Amino acid sequence: MNKITQLEINNQINEELFSSYLYLSMAAYAKERNLDGFANWFTIQAKEENDHAMGFYSYLLDAHGSVELQAIAKPENKFANPAVVFTEAFKHEQHITKRINFLYDLAEKEKDHALKSLLKWYLDEQIEEEANASKYVEKMKMAGDNGSALFMIDAELATRIYVPLNPRLA
Numbered sequence: 001m002n003k004i005t006q007l008e009i010n011n012q013i014n015e016e017l018f019s020s021y022l023y024l025s026m027a028a029y030a031k032e033r034n035l036d037g038f039a040n041w042f043t044i045q046a047k048e049e050n051d052h053a054m055g056f057y058s059y060l061l062d063a064h065g066s067v068e069l070q071a072i073a074k075p076e077n078k079f080a081n082p083a084v085v086f087t088e089a090f091k092h093e094q095h096i097t098k099r100i101n102f103l104y105d106l107a108e109k110e111k112d113h114a115l116k117s118l119l120k121w122y123l124d125e126q127i128e129e130e131a132n133a134s135k136y137v138e139k140m141k142m143a144g145d146n147g148s149a150l151f152m153i154d155a156e157l158a159t160r161i162y163v164p165l166n167p168r169l170a
């Protein structure tokens with residue numbers, strides 16, 4: 001594996017761990033406001049991002065690369081309201097999609113077929129990640145300041161169940 005590919009996979013491990021950190025921060029924001037469903041959804045989201053990081057981590061080791069973990073940046077912990085949390089989550093997923101596309105372009109340029117194969121899982125996952133976040137951006141818009149509508153969304157978010165993901169095994 002060439003040095004640029006190795007560096008960018010290490011950068012992606014950091015991006016995914018930061019995503020986990022960001023969603024954990026969002027979960028705490030929700031929990032502090034007794035939005036237990038929101039907190040459940042974002043806690044599970046944080047766990048999934050950790051799984052995404054581990055997918056790149058184990059790939060890098062199996063491909064005889066070297067893992068070099070980096071410092072994780074401090075995530076935002078102040079949000080104007082619960083709707084903004086989903087807007088920010090959606091924006092963040094769009095950023096991650098750009099990163100995965102960038103990695104795919106790099107793998108193509110380097111004719112790294114194994115990396116392309118791994119990244120196909122992440123490309124599909126990003127479609128889902130964006131769809132899930134944008135669905136709740138829209139639902140929150142519809143709810144507006146209606147307390148009972150927010151209560152219903154919170155109840156829906158409470159039903160999410162964590163299913164461990166390992167893209168290397170999927």
Ligand SMILES: [Fe+2]
Nearest residue numbers: 016019049052
């Ligand atoms: Fe991710």
Ligand SMILES: [Fe+2]
Nearest residue numbers: 019093096129
């Ligand atoms: Fe994500």
